[in-house]
Amino acid sequence: MMQQVPDISFLSDEEKLWFAKAIAGMVVADGRVDSAEVEFVKVAIGFSRREDVATIMSIIKQNQIPPLGVSKIESKASFTMLKFLAEIMVVDHKLSESEVLFFNQVGKLLGFTSTILERLWKTARQELEKNLPRGVVDVEGGGRYKITLLNMTGKHFSFRLNKAVTPNCRIILHVGKSNGSLWDPVQCRMAKQHAEKIEAETYLISATYEQPIAEIHGIPQILDPEKYAPKEDTVLHPRLNSLHGHYVKCFVCGTEKIPFYRLRSRSMVTKPNIFGVVTYLKSAGNLDFCNFNLLDVKVCPGCGFASKDYGYFHANFNDRPPFDVERFKQGWGQKIQSKLQELQLQQESCLSDNRPIDMAILANRMGVTSMTKLVEISDDPETRNVLLREVASIHMVQAQFYMEQNLRDKAESELRSAQKIANEIFERLIGVPSLHAALLLFRIAIYFKELKDAGQIMRFTDNYNKDGQLSKGSDEYKAYIVTKNTIKNTYDDRELIDREKMSSFFLE
Numbered sequence: 238m239m240q241q242v243p244d245i246s247f248l249s250d251e252e253k254l255w256f257a258k259a260i261a262g263m264v265v266a267d268g269r270v271d272s273a274e275v276e277f278v279k280v281a282i283g284f285s286r287r288e289d290v291a292t293i294m295s296i297i298k299q300n301q302i303p304p305l306g307v308s309k310i311e312s313k314a315s316f317t318m319l320k321f322l323a324e325i326m327v328v329d330h331k332l333s334e335s336e337v338l339f340f341n342q343v344g345k346l347l348g349f350t351s352t353i354l355e356r357l358w359k360t361a362r363q364e365l366e367k368n369l370p371r372g373v374v375d376v377e378g379g380g381r382y383k384i385t386l387l388n389m390t391g392k393h394f395s396f397r398l399n400k401a402v403t404p405n406c407r408i409i410l411h412v413g414k415s416n417g418s419l420w421d422p423v424q425c426r427m428a429k430q431h432a433e434k435i436e437a438e439t440y441l442i443s444a445t446y447e448q449p450i451a452e453i454h455g456i457p458q459i460l461d462p463e464k465y466a467p468k469e470d471t472v473l474h475p476r477l478n479s480l481h482g483h484y485v486k487c488f489v490c491g492t493e494k495i496p497f498y499r500l501r502s503r504s505m506v507t508k509p510n511i512f513g514v515v516t517y518l519k520s521a522g523n524l525d526f527c528n529f530n531l532l533d534v535k536v537c538p539g540c541g542f543a544s545k546d547y548g549y550f551h552a553n554f555n556d557r558p559p560f561d562v563e564r565f566k567q568g569w570g571q572k573i574q575s576k577l578q579e580l581q582l583q584q585e586s587c588l589s590d591n592r593p594i595d596m597a598i599l600a601n602r603m604g605v606t607s608m609t610k611l612v613e614i615s616d617d618p619e620t621r622n623v624l625l626r627e628v629a630s631i632h633m634v635q636a637q638f639y640m641e642q643n644l645r646d647k648a649e650s651e652l653r654s655a656q657k658i659a660n661e662i663f664e665r666l667i668g669v670p671s672l673h674a675a676l677l678l679f680r681i682a683i684y685f686k687e688l689k690d691a692g693q694i695m696r697f698t699d700n701y702n703k704d705g706q707l708s709k710g711s712d713e714y715k716a717y718i719v720t721k722n723t724i725k726n727t728y729d730d731r732e733l734i735d736r737e738k739m740s741s742f743f744l745e
């Protein structure tokens with residue numbers, strides 16, 4: 238739906254014509270006019286003088302971008318106009334190179350810098366692409382990259398990359414699942430490559446599949462989402478309208494109808510504590526407030542299996558358990574028994590979207606026990622690292638809970654548990670996860686005034702990109718910069734952190 242039409246009543250007739258031509262130009266910029274764009278043409282005609290309507294219609298009919306001179310419209314109005322043009326750019330759910338080129342041209346005539354223009358069209362593009370499927374590609378001789386799947390058919394797909402690839406090279410595609418893990422790899426081959434005119438060092442690459450695609454690759458699910466959508470009776474209808482989700486089934490014991498809540502994106506105002514743990518302050522808009530930390534760990538009331546991760550529950554008919562269920566069951570009953578009994582006493586409140594904090598603390602303890610058991614039975618070092626990081630993150634949320642309850646000793650013992658795990662895996666991690674672990678260890682060390690440990694981590698981050706080997710714009714480079722800056726700021730604030738005096742994990 239169209240946003241607000243900018244108020245241009247104070248413009249001169251010449252300026253109105255300029256804007257109307259810019260609108261018409263934007264509509265034809267991608268070489269075609271679709272029905273949603275026609276609405277914008279009507280707006281342009283609506284504010285034009287009768288004698289100018291013909292000019293506008295001829296731009297549309299000839300499908301040709303009109304010549305425009307420099308505009309002298311004052312900057313506040315021109316910014317609203319520019320945003321209106323940005324909206325036309327994406328109304329057909331596509332953003333072509335020619336549209337961006339025209340947008341940049343108009344923006345410059347309105348007096349905007351290329352930095353502002355780039356920010357505007359990139360925001361528009363981000364909005365357009367935010368729901369597209371993601372994945373990872375391994376490029377022959379060129380590393381591994383996270384990508385957005387821009388255009389996917391039964392034969393090929395395309396993606397953007399900030400480097401060129403070798404023509405005809407092999408590409409292995411792993412489509413991402415909603416829980417962050419990956420579907421099975423698909424062998425592909427690079428088919429086409431186009432250097433984008435609108436973005437330096439950016440290439441639009443398309444590749445064709447070299448093997449038959451199937452559900453294990455996650456591709457049919459993208460091509461025919463309706464067929465694979467969860468059935469209506471699995472959809473949750475939470476009391477809080479800020480939540481949504483599905484019922485899932487337990488892989489371990491087969492218990493059904495376990496609610497798996499999710500928080501609607503950007504619905505809450507959040508604030509990280511001094512360790513970077515996200516806490517929820519208030520609703521960001523009209524949706525009900527939810528302290529989602531309380532609901533993050535989902536628990537099976539049948540066997541006590543608990544995890545934050547959607548992938549560890551059975552959600553779709555063709556899901557396979559990501560771990561060896563028989564091995565998991567060995568000794569599990571005894572291990573979880575006392576916690577499970579505690580849970581079963583208050584099962585309903587623990588499964589509701591109104592989970593009280595004592596139940597959330599129990600769910601976290603069960604999450605730690607479950608994930609630790611998965612670590613024990615996993616033979617894959619990579620999987621063990623991922624699981625251990627999840628355990629550490631549960632300990633960090635638990636520490637925040639205990640602190641909210643004024644139980645400092647318990648909170649600190651959770652910090653120690655997280656610290657122990659992070660220390661244990663730190664050496665084994667590489668790339669972004671190693672930076673995240675470094676930051677966590679640093680924050681905990683500063684809190685406990687263990688400055689020797691903190692110093693070691695500072696040296697690690699200082700030396701991280703010593704030879705400048707990270708390519709700017711890569712995820713790792715961004716994580717490196719954020720980590721380095723956060724560590725510096727935390728170090729500068731170290732005097733403010735006095736654990737004896739603090740009554741919460743926030744700097745006042």
Ligand SMILES: [Zn+2]
Pocket residue numbers: 487488489490491492537538539540541542
């Ligand atoms: Zn179960």
